[in-house]
Amino acid sequence: MTILVIEDDRKTGDYLKKGLIESGYQVDLVRNGTDGLHQALANPYELIVLDVMLPGIDGWQIMSALRAKRDLPVIFLTARDQVSDRIHGLELGADDYLVKPFSFTELVLRIRTLLRRGVMRESDTFQVADLHVDVLRRKVTRKGIDIVLTNKEFALLHLFCKHQGEALSRTLIASEVWDMNFDSDTNVVDVAVKRLRAKIDNPFELKLIHTVRSIGYSFGEDS
Template identity: 75%
Template sequence: MSILVIEDDPKTGDYLRKGLKEGGYGVDLARTGTDGLRMALERPYDLVILDVMLPGIDGWRIMRALRERRDVRVIFLTARDQLDDRIHGLELGADDYLVKPFSFTELLLRIRTLLRRGVATEPDLFEFGDLRLDVLHRKVTRDGVEIALTNKEFLLLRLLVKGRGSVLSRTQIASEVWHMNFDSDTNVVDVAIKRLRAKIDQPFERKLIHSVRGIGYTFGEEP
C-alpha cells in the first residue's frame, strides 16, 4: 500500500514518513501543495494524508482537484480544528478528518480502516425504476439523463440504493459515507441529502429519496 503525505512542517512530515514506513507502507512526502498535487495526479496512491495550510496550493484546492480527477482515499491532517472546517473538508470529499496535535496510533487505525473498506464485492450495477447507478464506471442516470455527482454524493446515493426499503439513520449514514462519528447537532448529512435530492429528484416527477421524521432517510417508494 502506498501513501502520499502532503505536509509542509518539516518535523511533522519526517515523523509521518518514518512512522508510516515502520508500519509497512510505501511513503512519499511532498512539502508544498504544488508538489503534492502533481505527485497525487501522477501516481496511483492508495491514500493521501493532506494538510490544509500549505505553500503554493492549499489543501482545500488539492481536495477539489483530486475528486475531479482521481478516486483516492484522503485523510485531512490539520490544525484547522473548527467544526466548520471539518464539515467543509468532508463535504469536499475527504474520507476522514483528524486534528493536530494527533495520536499516531489513532492515525494508523484510521488508515487501516480506510484501506480495508471496499474489499467486499458488490454488484457493478444498481437499478431502481428509471435510475441506474453504475458502480464500476461511477456513472448515474435517470430516465437516460446522466447526472454528475461529487464523490461523496455518489457514495451517499450508493448507500441509499443498497439499503432501499430500509430507513437509514443520520448516524449510520455519517459513519458509512464519512467514516466518522458526528456530533448530534452536525447537519452535514442533511445538507448532503438536500444537494443530492436537487440532482436526483428535483428534475423528475417521481421522488426516490424520502425523509423519515426523527430518524433519517430511505430510498424507494415513499413510506
C-alpha cells in the first residue's frame, strides 16, 4: 500500500517516511502544498498524511480540492491544536486529525484502522424518494433542483441517508456529525435539523425528516 506524506518540515518528513517504510508501506514524500495536491490527484494512493501549514497552498485548500475529486482516507498531522482547527479539518472531509508532537505508534494504528475501514467503502450515492445525494461530488438535488448545503448540513444529511428508517438520538447525531459530546440541554442538533429541513423538506410536499418524540429524528419516506 502506498501512502503520500505532505509535510514541509524536513526532519518530520524524513522521520515519517523512514518509519512508515519500516512499517511495511510504500511512501512518497512531498514538501510543499502545490506539488502535494498534484501528486494526490495524479496517483492512486491508499492514504494521505497531510500537514496544514505548507508552502504553496495549505492543507485546508488541499483537503477541499481533494474531496471534490477523490475519496480516500486523509489524516491531518499538524501542530494546529485548537478544537476549532480539528473541527474545521473534519468538516472539510478529513478522516482523522492528529496533533504534533505525536506518537508514531498511534499514527500507524490510526493508519491501519482507516485502511481496514477503506476495504468496505460506503455507498457513493443515495436515492431517497425524489432526493438524490452524491457523496463524492457533495452534490444534493431534489426533483432535479440543486440544493446547496454547508459542510455540517451535508454531514447531517449523509448520516440520515445511511440510517434510513432508524430513530437516531440527538446524542448519537451530535457524536457522529460533530465528533464530540454535547450537554443534553443544548439545542445544536435541533437547530441544525431545522436548517436542513428548510432546504430539503419545506419547499416540497413529501417530508423526509421526521421528529421522533423523546428520542430524536428519523429519515425516509415512511419514517
